[in-house]
Amino acid sequence: MSENESTPWQQAEAWEGKCQRCGEESVWHTMSWFNTELICDPCDKAEWVHPDFAFVKQVDFLYLTKKREYNYPGPGWPGVDGRLSEELKTALQEELEFEWGEEE
């Protein structure tokens, strides 16, 4: 890491052939929706079926459209079996002024 402060997107360019979440070698990668990790295909698929995925996509969309915030790093990856905390979700809804009523 350089002595300059680096943005999440600069870190994102640092793909070194290994998934930053599970450590598996991979030729393919994408950025996580939940944080700035560069992840492999199985980790990406695990995000898409995560119960908070739709919420995270909505938050990402609203940061872009409402706040013009292109460097939002995401709320953090809670793990395959974890969930974003209600406190965090409430805070994001208040900050971005939206309702989220699709919880089971």
Ligand SMILES: [Zn+2]
């Ligand atoms: Zn992975």
